[in-house]
Amino acid sequence: MLAMPRSNNLIDTATLLATAPWQHEKPVVLLKNVMRLTAPNPGMMTGPGTNSYIIGTADTGYIVVDPGPNDPAHIQRLFEVTKGDICAIVCTHSHADHSPAAKPLQALCNAQKTAQPLIHGLPSGEHASSNSYFVPDETLQNNELIKLVSRRLQPDSYTLKVIHTPGHAENHVCLVLINDSLLFSGDHILNGSTTVINPPDGHMGDYLDSLDVLTAACAEHQIQHILPAHGYVLDHAVKVIAHLKAHRLGREEKIAGVMQADPNGTLDDWVAKAYDDAPKHLWAVAKRSLLAHVEHIRSKK
Numbered sequence: 389m390l391a392m393p394r395s396n397n398l399i400d401t402a403t404l405l406a407t408a409p410w411q412h413e414k415p416v417v418l419l420k421n422v423m424r425l426t427a428p429n430p431g432m433m434t435g436p437g438t439n440s441y442i443i444g445t446a447d448t449g450y451i452v453v454d455p456g457p458n459d460p461a462h463i464q465r466l467f468e469v470t471k472g473d474i475c476a477i478v479c480t481h482s483h484a485d486h487s488p489a490a491k492p493l494q495a496l497c498n499a500q501k502t503a504q505p506l507i508h509g510l511p512s513g514e515h516a517s518s519n520s521y522f523v524p525d526e527t528l529q530n531n532e533l534i535k536l537v538s539r540r541l542q543p544d545s546y547t548l549k550v551i552h553t554p555g556h557a558e559n560h561v562c563l564v565l566i567n568d569s570l571l572f573s574g575d576h577i578l579n580g581s582t583t584v585i586n587p588p589d590g591h592m593g594d595y596l597d598s599l600d601v602l603t604a605a606c607a608e609h610q611i612q613h614i615l616p617a618h619g620y621v622l623d624h625a626v627k628v629i630a631h632l633k634a635h636r637l638g639r640e641e642k643i644a645g646v647m648q649a650d651p652n653g654t655l656d657d658w659v660a661k662a663y664d665d666a667p668k669h670l671w672a673v674a675k676r677s678l679l680a681h682v683e684h685i686r687s688k689k
């Protein structure tokens with residue numbers, strides 16, 4: 389494989405891992421070529437809000453990853469931060485807190501004649517719910533490279549690699565910023581909560597397999613930091629993924645035990661026992677992941 393030039397951007401771990409209070413009005417500069425602008429949609433399912441990542445510089449133009457919900461103020465801020473110089477809009481998946489801003493942001497750039505960005509991603513899968521129906525302008529391929537190229541003489545270019553990671557959603561992709569060894573994990577890996585696997589668009593077997601794919605990507609690209617769509621940057625990428633997988637498998641073992649003890653039980657019976665360590669108000673959501681585990685357990689028989 390061709391060696392990618394690393395950016396001169398020595399990673400300032402302290403900046404990357406900064407945990408200043410969330411604010412939605414201004415982006416947080418994580419590196420000279422990576423900013424995080426958090427949408428004002430905090431909630432149980434979104435944590436402090438959806439992180440839109442802005443990759444690039446005034447020289448290269450920008451890629452916006454996960455423009456977020458259709459929130460006019462957030463879209464306007466994405467436009468202003470980038471001065472509308474957006475080369476591409478990438479959606480990690482099509483859930484309502486990630487992709488609906490893509491078209492209005494694109495339309496704003498077109499109307500202001502600042503750029504003509506295409507929307508990149510994977511079309512929503514056949515089981516996706518109606519509120520996450522999505523058709524990109526450009527369908528991404530696994531391992532595809534998306535490039536930002538310098539418009540000056542000195543080479544300042546950035547490359548994102550696409551990794552198809554079904555599990556949380558069938559059309560989910562993660563992205564590696566190769567120059568800086570960063571993993572943008574969308575909702576596959578979060579900070580502060582465990583992502584929900586909601587069948588049939590969500591699939592536990594795929595989710596676990598995708599974790600293995602990400603572990604391999606971390607080794608290949610020496611990735612240390614994970615930038616999730618919800619929550620702060622995570623350090624020790626490989627350890628985080630290993631921990632996450634162990635957590636899921638531990639939960640699955642517990643669920644298998646609960647099913648064995650009460651084979652005729654309903655999902656409601658099982659969730660109370662299998663998630664007895666989680667607050668009761670989360671059980672309705674946990675029941676979706678429970679179902680994903682149940683299907684996974686039964687598929688192995």
Ligand SMILES: [Zn+2]
Binds near residue numbers: 434438483486575618
């Ligand atoms: Zn999300």
